[in-house]
Amino acid sequence: MSLAAEKTVYECRCELAEMFGAKNIENVVFTMNTTYALNMAIKSLLRPGDHVLISNIEHNSVLRPIIASDCDYDVFDSYGSTDKVLCDIRSKLTPRTRLLVCTHQSNICPIQNPVKSIGALCRHNGICFIVDGAQSAGICPINIKESGIDALCIAGHKGLFGIQGCGAVIFSDRFKGEMARKLRTFAEGGNGVDSLEGHMPALLPERLEAGTLPTPAIAGLLEGIRTVKKLGLNHIREHEQTLYRRLRERLCNDERIEVYCPHVNYGQTLLFNLKGISSVRVADYLDGEGVCVRAGFHCCPLGHKLLKTGRDGAVRVSFGAFNTLKEVDRFCDILSTMNKQ
Amino acid sequence: MANINNRCIIALPSVTYAMRSSELLTEYGILSKVVKLDSSLTKKGCANGIELDCRTSAKAKGILINHSIPVSE
Numbered sequence: 001m002s003l004a005a006e007k008t009v010y011e012c013r014c015e016l017a018e019m020f021g022a023k024n025i026e027n028v029v030f031t032m033n034t035t036y037a038l039n040m041a042i043k044s045l046l047r048p049g050d051h052v053l054i055s056n057i058e059h060n061s062v063l064r065p066i067i068a069s070d071c072d073y074d075v076f077d078s079y080g081s082t083d084k085v086l087c088d089i090r091s092k093l094t095p096r097t098r099l100l101v102c103t104h105q106s107n108i109c110p111i112q113n114p115v116k117s118i119g120a121l122c123r124h125n126g127i128c129f130i131v132d133g134a135q136s137a138g139i140c141p142i143n144i145k146e147s148g149i150d151a152l153c154i155a156g157h158k159g160l161f162g163i164q165g166c167g168a169v170i171f172s173d174r175f176k177g178e179m180a181r182k183l184r185t186f187a188e189g190g191n192g193v194d195s196l197e198g199h200m201p202a203l204l205p206e207r208l209e210a211g212t213l214p215t216p217a218i219a220g221l222l223e224g225i226r227t228v229k230k231l232g233l234n235h236i237r238e239h240e241q242t243l244y245r246r247l248r249e250r251l252c253n254d255e256r257i258e259v260y261c262p263h264v265n266y267g268q269t270l271l272f273n274l275k276g277i278s279s280v281r282v283a284d285y286l287d288g289e290g291v292c293v294r295a296g297f298h299c300c301p302l303g304h305k306l307l308k309t310g311r312d313g314a315v316r317v318s319f320g321a322f323n324t325l326k327e328v329d330r331f332c333d334i335l336s337t338m339n340k341q
Numbered sequence: 342m343a344n345i346n347n348r349c350i351i352a353l354p355s356v357t358y359a360m361r362s363s364e365l366l367t368e369y370g371i372l373s374k375v376v377k378l379d380s381s382l383t384k385k386g387c388a389n390g391i392e393l394d395c396r397t398s399a400k401a402k403g404i405l406i407n408h409s410i411p412v413s414e
Contacts, residue, residue, distance in 0.1 A: 003377075025357065025361055176409070193389075194385040195387040196386030203354050203411065205355075
């Protein structure tokens, strides 16, 4: 029975490794969620005295571990062309820069970091590169080898259709043998391997997996990944783009609504404010009409500062593969009724 | 590598490696079964491995080493 459960976990590792371009299945390490994945990746690679670069659209799951590490850090600007972003990163590199951590897709707006170009820059400068793929996994193609990513952190319950309760770090293939042994453990405990030893095992994934794995969530994630594969990544992405563009077009035509990043032509989320009405009030109104959005700062103070959303934050609309254009139109109609109140 | 009733055991660092090894050997036509090892077979406590026909074990071990899978003695 226990081996049957282990087989499910193993199959999920295989699917994740294949989806994100890792050759070594062992380099897929399960966590509770993306925040734990990012903490694990950051803390396993960072050393005292290191300098870190992060982007100005980072979630608190990146910002807070970096601040807590007491390492020096600088923030680069993600807003603009790839050349502009790379130029800003280069200007902030120091001889002590060991790590660059950035999100692939913002959790509040349509801004994406050019991870492939940033990865090449990191490789060239011998910097470890961690990517927060919470918003993009299952929607945008990500290949850790092609993008020079050392550790990709993902959520199980978003674009990959799992249930809440698991995430993963996918370490690049260079983390094997001695390189894996050098990864600092984030938590220690039992995992069914080398039980008589006082230290965590030297090899991945067990080196970083302490305690009981969230097997039910991993089983759900496995089925979720299979669903993504059936639907097709391109199909999901194109569908969400269609929804995004329709919503953007309709909201931009309403002068009482401020849409953030209205010029960006792609996205899975759209951020807006109804002028003069707090984001929480707008969200409450929509909730009463059966529409779920999220108001406030979305754990992303840097991004809200960049977009100058103000003291009430903003309303975020997120699209999913199963939303429809009809729902987008209904959303706009409901919003317009509030607009007139 | 232990020999029990003409069935040999190859000890591996974890259940993940055991499952990967078994899958890999199947591609080479070698059938094996993932097993939990007796504590007496290891020095470090709980461990997993694969059980297979002793006639195929040397070849299997070679395949695993060629694929950089750390095989325990």
